[in-house]
Amino acid sequence: MTDDVTIHSYGETTTTERAPWETDIYLQHVGRQQLYNEYIEIMVQYGFIAMFSIALPIAPFLAMINNLFEIRTDAIKLLFELRRPIGELAYTLGIWEKIFDALSKIAILTNILYLLITCDLISKLFYIYIENKISLNDYLNYTLSYLYINDLDDQDEIFEGKQLNITYCRYRDFRYDYSKTLFFFY
Incomplete structure (x- = not known):
């Protein structure tokens, strides 16, 4: 509980206590845009990790460290800077589920292309086909x-x-x- 001091015109002071939800009204409102920005941030990080971790194998570890800091900063933001969000029932992620699914399929194709370009598989198959040698x-x-x-x-x-x-x-x-x-x- 927080104390609120009121000074009356005739010189008396009274102390009233406010409940935490009464002081939360002065915090910033959590809108739908806030959750949208969090999903975008997760999606970009997932895309980079899924598509390019084959080129930089330490990337998932760096993403984990980033997520540890991100969880802490988001928790501090939710506790001290924003109003408490009102929970809504959701059975799925909605459109985000389709976006993550498409991103996963693109990542699979990207990794396959990366492997085909960087290894000798294509030239070996071409050699076997042209020279007729197993x-x-x-x-x-x-x-x-x-x-x-x-x-x-x-x-x-x-x-x-x-x-x-x-x-x-x-x-x-x-x-x-x-x-x-x-x-x-x-």
């Missing part, structure tokens, strides 16, 4: 191209005057003697 024993040779040392203009500058017994260099690319292979265009 075994991947020659796959490394297939992915490396040749650069003949005699074709270089500035051999002395590159090798710093050293005479090396090297005839070619291998590098990762899909080329046949400086021309592009069919896989290069895929």
Whole structure:
């Protein structure tokens, strides 16, 4: 209970106590926009974690730490800055459930595309299809191209005057003697 002091015109003071709900009237009103902003915040964080945690594996841990701070700050905000919200019965999340479902499906596709782009699965399947070989024993040779040392203009500058017994260099690319292979265009 909080004390409220009233000074009368004739000099007497009286102390009256107010109930907490009477002092809550002076706090900021909780509207529907407040809950909307909280859902948006959760949705953005979920989207980043679901779509990009494969690129940054520590992201879920960082999100958990962020959520711990977020819970505390929201609790302080609800206790001291906002009026007590009136509870409403809801059986589902409404439209937010469909948004989270769509976001989950997009995240699955994003993770699949990320894996396909960053690993050699596509090039291995293409090698098996083009070369008609089930075994991947020659796959490394297939992915490396040749650069003949005699074709270089500035051999002395590159090798710093050293005479090396090297005839070619291998590098990762899909080329046949400086021309592009069919896989290069895929």
